[in-house]
Amino acid sequence: MSENIRLAFQGIWNHKMRSFLTMLGVIIGIASIIAIVSTIKGTNEQIMKSLIGAGNNNVTVSLKQGSSDYYMDYGLPAGISPVSKDQMDRIRDFPDVEDASFYLERSWEGNIANGSNALSSGAVYGIDTHYLGTKGYQVISGRPFLDSDYPAFRKVALLDETAAEALFPEGGAVGGTITVKNEPFVVVGLVKSSASGPEINSLMDYYNYAQNANGVVMIPDAVWPVIYQYDEPQNCVARAVTTNDMSNVGKEVAEVMNESVTGYSPAEASAEQDAETADAGAEEGTDGTEAGTEGPASGNAAITYRAEDMLEKAKNKQELSASTNNLLIWIASIALLVGGIGVMNIMLVSVTERTAEIGLKKALGARKKTILGQFLTESVVLTSTGGVLGVAAGIVLAYVISHMSGTPVAISVPAILIGVGFSMLIGIVFGLLPSVKAANLDPIQALQRE
Amino acid sequence: MGKILECREICKDYGQGRLVTPVLRNINFSMESGEYVAVMGPSGSGKSTLMNLIGCLDRPTSGEILLDGALLKDCTDDQLADIRLHKIGFVFQNFQLLGDQTALQNVELPLIYAKVAGNERKKRAAEALERVGLGDRMRHKPNQLSGGQKQRVAIARAMVNHPELLLADEPTGALDSASGKQIMELFRQLNQEGVTVLMITHDAHIAEQAERMVFIRDGRLSEAGTEALGKEEEHDGEK
Numbered sequence: 001m002s003e004n005i006r007l008a009f010q011g012i013w014n015h016k017m018r019s020f021l022t023m024l025g026v027i028i029g030i031a032s033i034i035a036i037v038s039t040i041k042g043t044n045e046q047i048m049k050s051l052i053g054a055g056n057n058n059v060t061v062s063l064k065q066g067s068s069d070y071y072m073d074y075g076l077p078a079g080i081s082p083v084s085k086d087q088m089d090r091i092r093d094f095p096d097v098e099d100a101s102f103y104l105e106r107s108w109e110g111n112i113a114n115g116s117n118a119l120s121s122g123a124v125y126g127i128d129t130h131y132l133g134t135k136g137y138q139v140i141s142g143r144p145f146l147d148s149d150y151p152a153f154r155k156v157a158l159l160d161e162t163a164a165e166a167l168f169p170e171g172g173a174v175g176g177t178i179t180v181k182n183e184p185f186v187v188v189g190l191v192k193s194s195a196s197g198p199e200i201n202s203l204m205d206y207y208n209y210a211q212n213a214n215g216v217v218m219i220p221d222a223v224w225p226v227i228y229q230y231d232e233p234q235n236c237v238a239r240a241v242t243t244n245d246m247s248n249v250g251k252e253v254a255e256v257m258n259e260s261v262t263g264y265s266p267a268e269a270s271a272e273q274d275a276e277t278a279d280a281g282a283e284e285g286t287d288g289t290e291a292g293t294e295g296p297a298s299g300n301a302a303i304t305y306r307a308e309d310m311l312e313k314a315k316n317k318q319e320l321s322a323s324t325n326n327l328l329i330w331i332a333s334i335a336l337l338v339g340g341i342g343v344m345n346i347m348l349v350s351v352t353e354r355t356a357e358i359g360l361k362k363a364l365g366a367r368k369k370t371i372l373g374q375f376l377t378e379s380v381v382l383t384s385t386g387g388v389l390g391v392a393a394g395i396v397l398a399y400v401i402s403h404m405s406g407t408p409v410a411i412s413v414p415a416i417l418i419g420v421g422f423s424m425l426i427g428i429v430f431g432l433l434p435s436v437k438a439a440n441l442d443p444i445q446a447l448q449r450e
Numbered sequence: 451m452g453k454i455l456e457c458r459e460i461c462k463d464y465g466q467g468r469l470v471t472p473v474l475r476n477i478n479f480s481m482e483s484g485e486y487v488a489v490m491g492p493s494g495s496g497k498s499t500l501m502n503l504i505g506c507l508d509r510p511t512s513g514e515i516l517l518d519g520a521l522l523k524d525c526t527d528d529q530l531a532d533i534r535l536h537k538i539g540f541v542f543q544n545f546q547l548l549g550d551q552t553a554l555q556n557v558e559l560p561l562i563y564a565k566v567a568g569n570e571r572k573k574r575a576a577e578a579l580e581r582v583g584l585g586d587r588m589r590h591k592p593n594q595l596s597g598g599q600k601q602r603v604a605i606a607r608a609m610v611n612h613p614e615l616l617l618a619d620e621p622t623g624a625l626d627s628a629s630g631k632q633i634m635e636l637f638r639q640l641n642q643e644g645v646t647v648l649m650i651t652h653d654a655h656i657a658e659q660a661e662r663m664v665f666i667r668d669g670r671l672s673e674a675g676t677e678a679l680g681k682e683e684e685h686d687g688e689k
Binding site: 003010014356357360361362363364365366367368370443444447 | 502505507508527528531532534535536540542546548550559560562563564607611
């Protein structure tokens with residue numbers, strides 16, 4: 001066997017140009033597959049990172065009706081009271097919860113201004129003292145909200161950099177005054193998200209990333225009723241101890257918060273959750289129509305607290321990207337097929353060229369299966385070498401694609417192993433016919449052909 | 451010494467149906483172990499066909515061949531391959547060396563098929579080359595060797611598995627007379643060491659080296675002692 005492999009490599013080396021051209025089909029096929037798979041994997045990892053918040057393990061639990069978020073602009077949901085202090089303490093006491101913050105939210109607020117400078121559509125959050133830490137915001141200028149701001153109902157605000165730039169284009173945001181729905185707030189600090197990518201903790205956040213990028217204004221939740229409503233139910237963002245705890249944290253936090261929902265029964269909720277999971281794939285595919293069907297008008301489904309199951313959502317998104325790319329893999333497989341036929345063609349030529357050699361080997365005592373083994377080994381060594389070169393070319397190609405398109409690369413080790421394995425298989429399949437032909441040559445006729 | 455080879459009523463036809471061409475007709479021929487026999491005959495007389503049959507490369511149309519006690523017609527293809535590997539050494543007119551392999555690698559070939567392990571294989575191949583006087587040419591490829599040297603590599607390859615029977619088909623046919631003489635001397639030595647040699651040639655001077663000669667003409671074999679050679683040649687001349 002080792003002798004066959006040595007002879008096969010010698011054969012490749014002796015016919016460098018021919019061997020390379022023969023391998024080219026396999027190289028191109030394997031390279032395309034490795035590049036596609038690596039790009040898919042990179043994109044998937046990016047989706048996963050974006051959706052589950054770049055590893056900060058945050059789970060957002062918010063009110064949902066059916067499969068859509070419930071917005072307070074629709075009016076206070078009937079029968080749902082704000083989350084109590086006792087519920088908050090119990091949530092923070094869960095062993096797999098590192099910290100939790102309860103906040104109020106308006107994603108699109110058109111009425112934020114500083115004199116003539118307006119923030120056309122910013123997000124306003126009514127936050128508690130846990131919010132900045134849980135969400136990973138840093139105060140880059142001024143101060144955070146103090147415990148004393150809350151009982152004193154101070155109308156203070158924190159701005160993110162986008163909001164500060166829009167409202168105070170000349171600087172001096174800290175100490176300045178802005179109005180939200182015509183109520184004045186004193187800016188006490190500027191915050192910056194410490195996450196490197198966009199801070200995305202719900203699917204709606206993800207879809208409306210551009211919207212959020214318009215700027216964020218935070219005010220103490222105590223003064224929320226001054227501009228909005230009394231007794232709005234809060235959202236919760238809980239930080240799980242590990243990423244694997246996230247699903248469980250989502251469930252247990254939602255369970256506690258749902259105690260505030262009158263007539264809530266866990267069985268119904270889980271049925272609804274299942275229904276949502278089932279149609280999640282379809283939902284992902286019809287993003288555009290979702291906006292049109294959301295809101296109270298979409299049905300009389302119960303409004304309950306639910307966690308965004310980010311892992312599930314990420315999976316659905318990944319499946320979508322994988323299924324489109326599977327098509328590309330099929331196309332690349334055609335290159336492999338063509339490569340295989342090329343290998344068969346050259347092996348047939350090689351058998352014809354080396355008829356005398358085959359005859360001699362038979363005369364010297366080589367059995368049929370020895371000859372078969374020799375030619376199959378040659379074919380497999382040829383395609384495997386092509387496979388290895390293809391893997392190398394594929395990795396380079398993946399980085400080139402990544403560089404050009406901006407998608408990340410994640411080299412898939414299983415794809416590499418399968419790629420090399422598959423190239424060996426091509427060698428066996430397409431080398432079989434020529435090898436059988438060689439093994440069955442009549443030694444006398446073979447010897448006479450010189 | 452017993453019989454190493456026995457051919458009984460061998461016929462070999464080529465073609466099918468009406469186009470059958472008989473090449474060998476009722477050949478009866480045997481060899482004792484350690485004998486040195488030359489088969490002579492003009493081109494197309496069937497001597498190469500006889501060698502192919504004895505060398506297990508082909509099967510007779512009828513009749514049977516016993517080689518070292520084995521009845522060849524009962525053997526499978528793999529068994530015939532094993533007989534070629536262990537009992538027969540071939541030397542061809544055109545050497546039949548692998549051009550991209552060194553002399554040593556060419557001689558190693560039968561040992562690979564006999565599954566002799568790497569180091570032992572190299573040692574035995576080197577010994578065989580030294581025995582034919584090519585100890586200093588082991589790393590040379592065939593195109594770096596003279597005709598006589600190539601044939602000696604082929605003889606080393608034929609002898610490396612210590613076969614019972616050495617089959618040589620016109621071994622000096624492609625050599626100049628000086629190289630031819632060296633090769634014939636090598637055959638004589640091997641025969642003296644106990645190797646049975648069956649040589650095919652149409653050269654009477656080469657055939658003279660053998661202990662015994664047989665003639666094939668039109669597919670029929672006739673035995674003759676060395677003294678018959680002259681008459682046969684005269685007879686040829688009269689024709």
